Amino acid sequence: MKHPVPPNAKWSYVFGSATLFCFLLQVITGVALSLLYQPSSDAAYQSLRFITYQAKFGNVLRGIHYFGASAMIILVGIHMIRVYITASFKYPREMNWITGVFLLLFTIFMGFTGQLLRWDSNGVWSSVVAAQQLGRVPLIGTYLARLLIGGDTLGGQSLSRFFAYHVFIIPALIFIFVGFHLYLVIRNGISEPPKSGRPVDPKTYRAWYNKLLKEKGVPFWPDAAWRDIIFSSVLIIIIVALAVIFGAPQLTQAPDPSAVHASPAPDWFMVPFFALFALMPHNIESVAMMLGPLLTVILLLSIPFISNRGERSPLKRPWSMFGVICVVVFVLSFLIVGMHAPWSADFKAKPLPLTVVKQAEKDTMIAAGVHLFYTKGCEYCHQISNYGGLAGPNLTYVGERLNQQEITIRIVNGSTNMPAFGGVLTKDELEKLTQFLSAQKR
């Protein structure tokens, strides 16, 4: 506790310990949940309903575990960004970075398997999606997919597998890697805040650092640790408060792979990937799905090897800072876009009311066209006057862009990402629909 640390390591240094305390919170609430949870495919969903609706403080317990998971993902990200910005991965702390990258991967995997353990319809379909992604690995993809779900099909053995991953295997790895990570922090010392014009030289760094600690070091407790304790305490209080106010995530339907009217949605931290898969060009998708994560991990692991000496100050590393900004902007953008999912049909779209369409009251052809616009599924993807989906172009004023003949050709033949409806509509239906659409003008 009296271990000396650099004097100016202040609030930006709390995120590592905050992640650790969050992880301990997850372990404790996870153990508590395991006292109530039934890890068997035929009973898991019912036990979740018991925890949520009947067990005393069960909903809050689930909520703490959920918000704690979200907090872990956020904190791991902030901690990593802080370490990268201050180049604390440079000599002699390269292995800290490398163990940290593995911990990042384990955290994401824990978040993913945790959602699956709810074993509701979202959980089941998320497992299938993960299996399909693994299937893109060349040669062994199908075997990897089968290993993930524990068999040829999703079934009883799938949940057992996810439970083992989430409760035993990955936490064991996390404990080992966190232990090593912390040992290295103590061994190499907490990195001093970087200063422009003071590059890291592996030949002289250790002696210089030890001198710094001897002359100016402060005891970890209480001079530095008080910030860690305050931040982590406030964090845990906030997590519990969120759990009390908002409760646990809603359970969707029972985990029935034959219930097809499900709209699978991952938890928020997986949404950026979800959005990326929807938006990337289709013809590179299989390769990107397989190579993307692999290259990302290789790049992250190689950072200390690319540059483990030299300037640490962010002021002297403009490209690195630009890279961080890009990553944050990309991830946030995909998250925001993914929340709206404008590429998916909106199955909940309400029928376009006749009152919204000016000519519909007088013109029976147009009124019939309005009805067809909904029943033939156009409204799932196209919006008119705020009714409908976002996957296709807004058609509120389509009559100003296309005449009736052009609209007919588009509907009959389809277009990029639009099916051809020529085989679905009769001539009469097509006439009514196109009359309605071509009349949509200001």
Add this chain to the structure above:
Amino acid sequence: MSDQETVNSISRKGFLVKLSLSLAALSAVMASIPVLSALLAPLLESANEKWRTVGILTDFPEGTTKLVQFENADPKPYAGVTARSAAWLRHNGKNEFVAFAVNCTHLGCPVRWEDTAQLFMCPCHGGVYYKDGSVAAGPPPKPLTKYEVRVNNNEVQIKTSPLHITNITA
């Protein structure tokens, strides 16, 4: 110690070292076989696929597409509702049926049949298929996977199948 005693001592020590390491290795191998077997079990077992009855002929008028549900081959006793699979069964006429897996070939989400639009639509990433299972729009790389179907003594039957995984070659 005399030279002879030293030689005896070295050979005894050497033997004990080899013995302890060998036994440790043997015990590790013995214990790991069932552990690895549990881990790799999905690759070691294969279900015998079965024909499941999903209805009788009159349940499926010509030109209609209906959702049918059936039990997988060899489900675990504790599988609960996860033992089920579903298919979209289309009667093309003259007792000719085609059964599509409900899994979108993009990333496996369940597609729904929109009867008035005569399209299969995926809720996840905008995939759309025509009534014959071919891709109409969106990211799916190939048509909907089909199950084997047969009519047996007036019963319509589907053959169970492993979850179809879309590979990188698709």
